[in-house]
Structures are given as structure tokens and as C-alpha cells.
Amino acid sequence: MRRAAAFLALLLCLYWTGAQGESGGLTGNDITQTEIQSEILGVKSTSDQTNISPDIWAELKELRDMAIQHSVELTNSKSKMEKLEQENTAIQTRLTASEWKNAVLENVVKELQGENAVLEARMNASENEVEELKRQNADMMARLKISETEVEELKRQNADQPKVAFSLGLTDKGQVGPFNTDITLKFSKVFTNFGQVYSPSTGLFTAPVRGAYYFSFNTIDIRSDISLLVYLYHNDKRVLAIHNYSSNGSASVSNSLVLQLEKGDEVYLLLPAGEAVYDDPAHHTSFNGFLLFPL
Structure with a gap:
């Protein structure tokens, strides 16, 4: 009965230590091997009076090692969390810069689209002018052909007409x-x-x-x-x-x-x-x- 009570007390101590580490009260660095050994020695002095067997001491040592390992893992996890937070901050910074660049690029694209619309309008106007010039040129060529035909006819008539x-x-x-x-x-x-x-x-x-x-x-x-x-x-x-x-x-x-x-x-x-x-x-x-x- 006394052996079970001592074991239960040790488990409660380990649970309280882990809870303090998770809540920020005590960290893995605050829990030292000496303190855990002191708690075990306190239990040991009590157990000496009740004649606890050597097997219990081996179990307690194993539990102590597990507690130390758990504390180290918590410490490493916190370091990893801090590192992840730093990386997240860097990513957020990069993302903000990228969003700003994207906004600048969008403005540039809008300006280029506006300039392109103006150029297209000018090109359409130029194409209309070219078509009008082509039409006028076609009219002039038609008139020129008619004039050339008339000149040729006059030349023919003049050639046929006797010189008197x-x-x-x-x-x-x-x-x-x-x-x-x-x-x-x-x-x-x-x-x-x-x-x-x-x-x-x-x-x-x-x-x-x-x-x-x-x-x-x-x-x-x-x-x-x-x-x-x-x-x-x-x-x-x-x-x-x-x-x-x-x-x-x-x-x-x-x-x-x-x-x-x-x-x-x-x-x-x-x-x-x-x-x-x-x-x-x-x-x-x-x-x-x-x-x-x-x-």
C-alpha cells in the first residue's frame, strides 16, 4: 500500500512539472536533474522507513530519465516553434513585398493597356486614312486611264486626219x-x-x-x-x-x-x-x- 502511494506521488510530481512547462511557468531548463533527484531522495528517505524494494528505485530512475527527455523535447519544440515563427514573419514580409510589387505591376499593366488602346485608335485612324487614299488613288488611276484612252483616240484621229x-x-x-x-x-x-x-x-x-x-x-x-x-x-x-x-x-x-x-x-x-x-x-x-x- 505504501509502495503504491509513493509511486502515485511521483507521478503527480511529474504531471505538475509537465503542466508548468506547457503553461510557461517552468521550462525545461528550470527542471534540473538535481531537483528531480532531491524529490526522489525525499521519497527514498520516506521509503526507507517502509522498506521499499530495489525494483521501485529502478522504475523511479526510468521515470526520471523519461521526465528529463520530455523536458528536452519540450525545449526543442519551443525552439522549433520560434524558428517557425521567424520563418513565418519572413514569409509574411516577402508576401507583403510581393503584394506591393504586384500592385505596382498592375498599375504598369493598366497604363500600358491605356497606351495600347490609344495606339490602336491611332492605328485604326491611320488605316482609315490609308483606305481613303487608296480609294482616291484608284479614282485618279481610273481617270488617268480614261484620259490616256482619250489621248490615244485623239492621237489616232490626228494620225488618221490628213495634214492639209x-x-x-x-x-x-x-x-x-x-x-x-x-x-x-x-x-x-x-x-x-x-x-x-x-x-x-x-x-x-x-x-x-x-x-x-x-x-x-x-x-x-x-x-x-x-x-x-x-x-x-x-x-x-x-x-x-x-x-x-x-x-x-x-x-x-x-x-x-x-x-x-x-x-x-x-x-x-x-x-x-x-x-x-x-x-x-x-x-x-x-x-x-x-x-x-x-x-
Whole structure:
């Protein structure tokens, strides 16, 4: 009975020591081997009086060793807890820094997104401008093609249209006439004769195509107190008579007209019988004509 009481007292002592260590009253460092031995010796002095067997002492020693080991383990656990708390604090610090960096990155991302939206708007505007320029360029190219086609058509028409123009002087010999009969004036001084439409040997202009033609002429007579008369003929038909009288030493006449001619029609100037004209290197008497346009 006494052996059981002593064993129970030792267990209560160990339980109280462990409770104090867990609650923070006593730590593992506060419990020393000497104190535990003192408690055991106190129990031993009491047990000597009751004749406790050696087996109990062995059990008590084993319990003492277990108590010491438990105290050391508690100490190590506290150290590990402190270390874990420090690591947790470091992790919290890192996490706070990471959250701050994330917030900064989010702001940067938002700014970049805003700038990207502005750039996209500008790019869309530029694309619209490019499309408008392409459309305008396409319109200009279409107009240019039409213009080129028209130019080519005009060139073709111009190439197909005969080159008809002449400008003539009568002679360098002075007075021509008067004669007993009507004569065709033959202009021998050829300044231009495009298309070879005028014949100096016959004095006739021959129309190469059907069309509208322009003619002009000028004549002079330097004799005193004379009457100057010249006719313009279309084939055998007289279409123009030019007359002038002068009493002071010379007379001149000039005129012009447009005629519609058929291909092969002839035009010429005729000097009536008894009339005369004058010409010299100053080209006082001339005859001119050209094709206005074909019909």
C-alpha cells in the first residue's frame, strides 16, 4: 500500500512539472536533474522507513530519465516553434513585398493597356486614312486611264486626219497681166504645202478628203487709175468676186472664207481678162488655205 502511494506521488510530481512547462511557468531548463533527484531522495528517505524494494528505485530512475527527455523535447519544440515563427514573419514580409510589387505591376499593366488602346485608335485612324487614299488613288488611276484612252483616240484621229495646209506667194517678177482672156493664177512661191494639196503648175488646190476648209488671199496692182478684180472659184462655180478701184497709184483687195468641199473638189483664183496683179519678193499677192476638220 505504501509502495503504491509513493509511486502515485511521483507521478503527480511529474504531471505538475509537465503542466508548468506547457503553461510557461517552468521550462525545461528550470527542471534540473538535481531537483528531480532531491524529490526522489525525499521519497527514498520516506521509503526507507517502509522498506521499499530495489525494483521501485529502478522504475523511479526510468521515470526520471523519461521526465528529463520530455523536458528536452519540450525545449526543442519551443525552439522549433520560434524558428517557425521567424520563418513565418519572413514569409509574411516577402508576401507583403510581393503584394506591393504586384500592385505596382498592375498599375504598369493598366497604363500600358491605356497606351495600347490609344495606339490602336491611332492605328485604326491611320488605316482609315490609308483606305481613303487608296480609294482616291484608284479614282485618279481610273481617270488617268480614261484620259490616256482619250489621248490615244485623239492621237489616232490626228494620225488618221490628213495634214492639209498651204501658204503661197505669186511671183518675184513684178506685174502679171493684163491678158486677153481669163487665166488661173499660178502661185509659184511655195512657203508651205502640207499634203501636197496645191499644184503650182496648174494653180489648183484639190481637197484630199471631205471636210471644212478655210481660204484667204490678198492681191495688189500698182498701176495708176486702175480697177482691180479677182475671182475665187469652187470647181466651175464662182463663189467670190473681189473688186477695188484706186486713182492714186495702187489698189489692193483681200478676203477669206470657209468652204465645205468633197474629196477631189478644186479651188483656185482666177484673173479676169484685162486685169493685172503685182508681186515681188515682198509677197504682196498671196494665197493660203488649210483643213479645219474632216466631215
